Every structure is written in C-alpha cells, then in structure tokens.
Amino acid sequence: MDGIEINFDGLIGPSHNYAGLSLGNVASARNAGAVSRPRAAALQGLAKMRRLMELGLPQGFLPPPRRPHLPTLHRLGFGGTAADTCAAAWRADPGLFARAASASAMWTANAATVSPAPDTADGRCHLTVANLATMAHRSLEAEDTLRVIARVFGMQRHFAVHPPVPASYGDEGAANHMRLTAGHGAPGIELFVYGEARPGGFPARQDRRASEAVARLHGLDPARTLFIAQSRAAIDAGAFHNDVVAVANERVLLVHEQAFADQPAVLAEIARLMPEAVILEVPAAEVSLADAIGSYLFNSQIVTLPTGAMALIVPAETQDTPAVRDWLARSIGGSGPIDRLEVIDVRESMRNGGGPACLRLRVVTDAVGLAALDPAFVLTEHRWSQLHRLVETYWPEAIDPAELGHADVWQAWGAAYDALDAWIGAPR
Numbered sequence: 001m002d003g004i005e006i007n008f009d010g011l012i013g014p015s016h017n018y019a020g021l022s023l024g025n026v027a028s029a030r031n032a033g034a035v036s037r038p039r040a041a042a043l044q045g046l047a048k049m050r051r052l053m054e055l056g057l058p059q060g061f062l063p064p065p066r067r068p069h070l071p072t073l074h075r076l077g078f079g080g081t082a083a084d085t086c087a088a089a090w091r092a093d094p095g096l097f098a099r100a101a102s103a104s105a106m107w108t109a110n111a112a113t114v115s116p117a118p119d120t121a122d123g124r125c126h127l128t129v130a131n132l133a134t135m136a137h138r139s140l141e142a143e144d145t146l147r148v149i150a151r152v153f154g155m156q157r158h159f160a161v162h163p164p165v166p167a168s169y170g171d172e173g174a175a176n177h178m179r180l181t182a183g184h185g186a187p188g189i190e191l192f193v194y195g196e197a198r199p200g201g202f203p204a205r206q207d208r209r210a211s212e213a214v215a216r217l218h219g220l221d222p223a224r225t226l227f228i229a230q231s232r233a234a235i236d237a238g239a240f241h242n243d244v245v246a247v248a249n250e251r252v253l254l255v256h257e258q259a260f261a262d263q264p265a266v267l268a269e270i271a272r273l274m275p276e277a278v279i280l281e282v283p284a285a286e287v288s289l290a291d292a293i294g295s296y297l298f299n300s301q302i303v304t305l306p307t308g309a310m311a312l313i314v315p316a317e318t319q320d321t322p323a324v325r326d327w328l329a330r331s332i333g334g335s336g337p338i339d340r341l342e343v344i345d346v347r348e349s350m351r352n353g354g355g356p357a358c359l360r361l362r363v364v365t366d367a368v369g370l371a372a373l374d375p376a377f378v379l380t381e382h383r384w385s386q387l388h389r390l391v392e393t394y395w396p397e398a399i400d401p402a403e404l405g406h407a408d409v410w411q412a413w414g415a416a417y418d419a420l421d422a423w424i425g426a427p428r
C-alpha cells in the first residue's frame with residue numbers, strides 16, 4: 001500500500017476556557033481561573049494546520065461539538081428552555097456547568113485509536129472512538145465524536161468505525177498508542193501504553209483492558225502488538241497521557257528515559273520485533289521529566305515530508321526551556337533521523353495541557369482512502385481561508401471562567417456553531 005498520513009486537527013471551539021478540570025494535568029491546574037482567548041486559540045490551531053499544508057501534507061479538521069452540552073444538563077435534572085437549563089445549572093453548580101461547557105474535544109489525539117489497513121486482519125483502517133471515561137468533562141465527547149468520525153470515515157470498504165469500549169475501562173485513544181513501521185504503508189507494530197493507578201497518586205487514564213479490547217476490535221496480530229505499562233514516575237510528574245513522554249513516526253521512536261515502567265525490556269522487545277527501528281531515548285540527566293512535561297518536547301508531531309525527510313513540529317515552549325532547547329539543537333538535523341525543526345505557537349491550548357500532538361488525530365490511508373473521506377472535513381487552501389474568516393467573525397475574544405454561565409457568553413457560542421454548521425453543509 002502507498003501509505004499517506006492525514007492529520008485531523010480539532011478546530012478549537014468558541015467555548016475554550018480555563019476551568020482547571022483535569023486532575024493530574026499540571027498546566028490545566030496551574031491556569032485554572034485564567035482568562036482564555038478562544039479566537040486567538042482557534043487561529044493558532046488553524047495556523048498549525050496551515051503550516052502542515054505548506055509542508056505538503058494533507059490536513060483535515062474535526063469540528064467542535066456544541067457546548068454547553070444540553071443533553072448532559074438535562075440528564076442531571078435541569079430542564080426547560082436552553083436558557084432556563086443553563087441558568088439553573090450555573091446557579092446550582094458552576095463547576096458542573098463548566099464541565100458541560102468545556103471545549104476539550106479540540107484534543108483529537110483523544111478522539112479515537114487508529115490502526116491502519118496494513119496492520120489489520122480485514123485490510124481496512126480501523127478506528128475505535130475513545131470513551132474518555134476518567135474525566136467528567138471529557139466523557140461527554142464520545143457521542144458526538146462517534147457521529148462525526150462515522151461521517152468522515154463512512155466509506156466501509158476502506159474504514160471500520162467502532163463505538164467506544166464500555167466506560168468501566170477508560171480509553172483515551174491515540175494519545176496512548178504508537179505505531180512503528182518501515183514506511184506508513186507497510187505493516188507495523190502497534191504499541192499500546194496503559195497506566196496503573198497508585199493510591200494517592202494522579203489518576204491513570206488508560207486501562208490496560210481498554211487497550212486490549214481495541215487491539216482485538218481492530219484485528220491486530222498479537223505477535224506484533226505490545227501492551228506497555230506507563231511509569232508511575234511519569235504519571236505523577238504530570239504525564240497523564242503517553243504522548244506527553246513519547247512519540248513515534250515510521251521507524252523513529254522519540255521517548256523519555258522514564259516513560260515506561262520497565263523501559264529496558266520494552267526497548268529490547270521493540271528492537272527484536274523491528275530491528276530497523278531507530279530509538280531516540282532522551283536521558284533524564286539531559287532533560288528532566290519536569291522539563292519534558294513543562295515544555296511538551298514529546299508532545300511534538302513527527303511527520304514524514306513528501307521528500308522523505310522528517311520534521312519535528314514542536315511547541316514554542318520548548319524554546320523557553322534551556323535543557324530542551326539545547327537537546328533539540330544537538331539532536332535535530334545532522335546525522336540524526338529527524339531532519340528539521342518547526343516551532344509553532346499553540347500557547348492557548350498548551351495552557352490547558354494540549355500541545356501540537358494532542359491537537360491532531362493521525363490517520364494513515366492510501367490515495368483511494370483519502371479520496372473516500374468526506375471532503376467537508378478535508379482542508380484546501382480555499383476552505384482553510386473560509387474557516388479562518390469564520391473564526392475571526394464568530395469566535396469570542398476572551399472568556400473569564402467566572403462568567404461562563406452568563407447568557408450572553410454561551411449564546412455567542414451558539415451563533416458560532418450555527419455559522420460553522422451552515423458552512424460545513426449538513427447537520428452533524
């Protein structure tokens with residue numbers, strides 16, 4: 001198969017705010033209560049998509065679901081019109097309203113787990129939507145995500161879309177999944193990283209049983225599938241997803257020395273299964289876990305450019321952290337496997353713990369599969385400009401979380417979703 005990777009970035013929604021909802025995510029906790037800038041946030045996300053398009057890569061987007069999530073507020077006993085429901089929920093419990101209003105679906109690395117066709121038993125690309133069951137605000141995403149993923153990947157000859165695994169087994173999607181392969185279109189090995197909770201420690205958000213279920217649903221070869229325990233040190237330092245301490249692309253694995261519980265055994269097993277793998281292990285002595293997590297070095301995208309060269313798309317925060325900046329200067333380019341560095345600004349998302357890699361769901365397909373995608377969600381230069389204009393027109397400039405439930409705030413979001421729906425062209 002001639003493998004092509006397309007990234008689907010989450011369009012950052014008009015309700016983007018800092019509510020401090022994610023225990024174990026240090027950036028979310030640190031910025032709780034700060035004023036957010038939804039328009040700037042969405043424009044930063046769009047600029048990242050544009051940069052990847054300029055690098056010659058296909059790019060898609062997934063739209064933000066409507067917030068506040070009225071069905072949840074109704075199920076929680078708030079009723080009447082939308083205005084009544086929101087007013088009552090905000091009055092009764094602002095924290096609960098904030099959960100229903102979060103724009104967290106922007107982090108599409110948590111939308112689904114994707115196994116490309118060369119790895120699966122039936123030769124189709126399989127996607128399992130994540131249940132995101134561990135965090136209340138994120139668990140609201142699955143229903144809408146399933147609907148939009150089923151629409152984008154509706155062509156069943158090429159894609160198989162699975163609903164989330166039962167919520168008793170937390171699944172956070174591609175953020176805890178990596179694939180190593182000689183080339184996108186060749187069979188690969190798939191690595192699922194799960195966490196184990198420590199009493200008193202931060203929550204482990206990926207259940208091993210959920211990962212095993214996804215591997216079964218996708219028809220993966222057990223001999224080419226690894227289930228890897230995340231290190232507790234990483235979880236407790238704030239690596240609430242594996243993609244905060246590791247990232248892979250084709251034959252390259254970039255990983256912090258303290259990412260996995262039994263790292264030497266894991267790396268040996270990877271080398272045994274895939275001798276051509278190139279493992280770039282960053283020693284803790286050079287970049288501490290705290291610096292890795294603070295700068296989001298590993299939440300970078302590694303992409304293969306049309307020339308075959310690889311680029312590392314890093315957040316600007318990596319340049320503010322001396323140990324990380326120096327490691328990048330030493331390690332990228334030259335004789336290493338990653339040829340160039342692209343620094344991008346997604347600071348609004350970063351302040352909620354979402355870097356470049358969190359904002360995208362990568363899907364490997366081929367030219368025929370690419371043509372089968374719903375074109376409403378694939379960007380051309382023209383469609384990117386239209387989306388940019390729409391965000392400039394409708395997205396609010398700032399949100400103070402202390403005012404989240406005020407009617408004028410959430411009503412403005414409604415106008416933005418209506419405009420977006422009209423532009424996309426059909427109900428989602």
Ligand SMILES: N=C(N)NCCC[C@H](NC(=O)CCC(=O)O)C(=O)O
Nearest residue numbers: 019020021022025028109175241358
């Ligand atoms: N690593 C990946 N792939 N994704 C990042 C997700 C960030 C998200 N932050 C939040 O949900 C914070 C929302 C708030 O506090 O307002 C989370 O913790 O689930």
